[in-house]
Amino acid sequence: MSESPRMKIAILGAGPAGLGAAWQLAKQDKAEVVVLEQQSAVGGNAGSFELAGVHVDFGSHRLHPSCELQIMADIQGLLGDDLLIRPRHGRIRLRGKWIHFPLKAMDLLTHLPWSFRFGVARDALMKAVPGGGGDADPTFASVLQAGLGATICKDFYFPYARKIWGAEPEELSPIQAQRRVAAGSLMKMVRKVLGLKTGTSSTGRHFYYPRYGYGQISTAISDAMQATGAELRLGARVTRIVTGDRQRVELERDGEAETIEADAVWSTIPLAVLARLVDPPAPEAVLDAAGSIESRAMILIYLVLDTDQFSEFDAHYFPDSEIGITRMSEQKNYSDRGQPAGTTVLCGELPCQVDDATWRMDDASLGDLMLDALARCELRVGCAVREVVTRRLAHAYPIYRRGYEWHFATLDAWAEAVGGVLTFGRQGLFAHDNTHHALAMAYAAVECLDGGAFDADRWADYRRQFESHVVED
Numbered sequence: 337m338s339e340s341p342r343m344k345i346a347i348l349g350a351g352p353a354g355l356g357a358a359w360q361l362a363k364q365d366k367a368e369v370v371v372l373e374q375q376s377a378v379g380g381n382a383g384s385f386e387l388a389g390v391h392v393d394f395g396s397h398r399l400h401p402s403c404e405l406q407i408m409a410d411i412q413g414l415l416g417d418d419l420l421i422r423p424r425h426g427r428i429r430l431r432g433k434w435i436h437f438p439l440k441a442m443d444l445l446t447h448l449p450w451s452f453r454f455g456v457a458r459d460a461l462m463k464a465v466p467g468g469g470g471d472a473d474p475t476f477a478s479v480l481q482a483g484l485g486a487t488i489c490k491d492f493y494f495p496y497a498r499k500i501w502g503a504e505p506e507e508l509s510p511i512q513a514q515r516r517v518a519a520g521s522l523m524k525m526v527r528k529v530l531g532l533k534t535g536t537s538s539t540g541r542h543f544y545y546p547r548y549g550y551g552q553i554s555t556a557i558s559d560a561m562q563a564t565g566a567e568l569r570l571g572a573r574v575t576r577i578v579t580g581d582r583q584r585v586e587l588e589r590d591g592e593a594e595t596i597e598a599d600a601v602w603s604t605i606p607l608a609v610l611a612r613l614v615d616p617p618a619p620e621a622v623l624d625a626a627g628s629i630e631s632r633a634m635i636l637i638y639l640v641l642d643t644d645q646f647s648e649f650d651a652h653y654f655p656d657s658e659i660g661i662t663r664m665s666e667q668k669n670y671s672d673r674g675q676p677a678g679t680t681v682l683c684g685e686l687p688c689q690v691d692d693a694t695w696r697m698d699d700a701s702l703g704d705l706m707l708d709a710l711a712r713c714e715l716r717v718g719c720a721v722r723e724v725v726t727r728r729l730a731h732a733y734p735i736y737r738r739g740y741e742w743h744f745a746t747l748d749a750w751a752e753a754v755g756g757v758l759t760f761g762r763q764g765l766f767a768h769d770n771t772h773h774a775l776a777m778a779y780a781a782v783e784c785l786d787g788g789a790f791d792a793d794r795w796a797d798y799r800r801q802f803e804s805h806v807v808e809d
């Protein structure tokens with residue numbers, strides 16, 4: 337990268353990672369920054385929009401208390417009293433029964449069928465008996481089964497995994513289990529449920545939430561970033577990046593082609609997309625790798641209801657394979673506003689693949705699918721549905737199929753060798769991460785830039801730290 341003390345950096349993507357990096361770069365006066373975002377609003381998957389007077393998110397989003405202290409302090413500084421501390425109040429449907437989620441010991445003891453309770457007890461006893469040896473060829477299924485026992489896997493994690501990632505648990509990499517499941521063993525889970533696990537947020541009883549929707553975090557960072565001199569271009573879809581001594585970023589905006597020159601490109605767009613945009617073109621093996629890593633898509637189905645409140649819960653979770661959606665959130669219950677009166681919005685999360693039959697369904701059919709899913713769980717909508725609105729996320733979750741590690745490593749090694757380009761963020765590192773993790777990556781990248789030079793060794797250390805991120809729901 338250039339040795340110029342006042343280098344120019346083009347940041348691709350205005351999700352939390354891109355915005356966080358731009359803000360810190362501008363605030364610390366480390367670079368002149370321009371952020372390029374293809375959408376008409378900031379926030380990426382962590383954004384919000386207004387629907388019938390309710391601020392709705394792209395599926396259930398919470399700011400977890402495990403957020404790094406500095407980042408939490410910065411968000412608190414930006415949002416002030418608008419950053420609320422809210423009690424978690426959700427439910428999960430297991431074997432036809434509703435259980436509080438996050439799990440509570442009494443609820444588990446009194447509400448679950450005896451067969452489930454016996455199953456978990458039997459699994460715990462079997463784990464106490466030594467033997468079995470190591471797993472020579474671990475998968476998501478084998479790691480979770482060894483840690484949590486067959487009952488919890490069969491009733492909860494495995495059906496949920498099939499829906500979320502569209503793959504059999506045996507087809508998924510063990511890394512998916514490490515990244516996704518905070519309570520990796522039955523005893524840890526029991527301690528968590530009994531409230532005996534201390535010093536960590538993973539007991540998950542509270543969360544932080546901005547009064548005007550989760551996207552308020554991103555809009556606040558965006559405002560602060562622009563106030564400190566960074567430039568934001570919305571509706572700017574990056575189409576090509578010509579690399580060299582200086583980087584030439586080509587984009588489309590309002591049907592017009594534009595070009596921006598910068599010393600460096602910091603990309604938070606999907607790594608597989610980046611590989612196809614760079615010129616000179618990536619080698620064939622890298623393009624093959626880009627075609628081999630997959631993201632799960634998601635349709636968000638919003639039902640605008642003619643009632644003040646549908647339920648007292650923030651989110652309902654549906655691991656059952658018979659129910660299409662994985663989660664339904666009632667947005668009003670995340671904030672304390674209770675506004676507007678007489679209207680509430682439900683948001684259903686329906687995982688799918690881009691361009692599959694589900695992706696192509698029209699809004700009315702998706703609305704019916706969601707109403708049917710709710711009715712099957714005794715959550716019948718008894719008031720008028722004023723409107724069905726949908727949104728589609730092409731890159732909702734990375735799919736860690738077995739062997740994805742090799743494809744990712746190929747892409748990652750290529751990206752590292754492309755001069756003047758840095759990739760990070762959830763999409764940029766194909767990481768199943770929370771917002772605070774994406775922000776931590778952004779802060780780390782900015783820290784690695786010193787006097788116009790990028791400290792690759794320090795970044796490599798940070799990259800190792802990112803591997804310990806565990807996503808929370």
Ligand SMILES: Cc1cc2nc3c(=O)[nH]c(=O)nc-3n(C[C@H](O)[C@H](O)[C@H](O)COP(=O)(O)OP(=O)(O)OC[C@H]3O[C@@H](n4cnc5c(N)ncnc54)[C@H](O)[C@@H]3O)c2cc1C
Pocket residue numbers: 348349350351352353354372373374375379380381382394395396397398399400572573574575604605606609634685729731732733760761762763764769770771772774808809
């Ligand atoms: C259903 C769901 C629920 C979630 N719940 C939580 C939660 O409760 N708590 C939590 O902390 N996290 C949650 N997350 C994760 C959170 O949304 C992400 O961690 C966060 O959005 C990652 O930020 P990012 O900037 O790395 O990526 P993104 O938000 O994906 O941003 C990438 C940006 O790049 C832009 N882009 C892509 N291609 C181009 C291009 N060619 N040109 C210009 N721009 C481009 C995109 O439009 C996007 O704005 C959830 C995610 C999902 C899908």
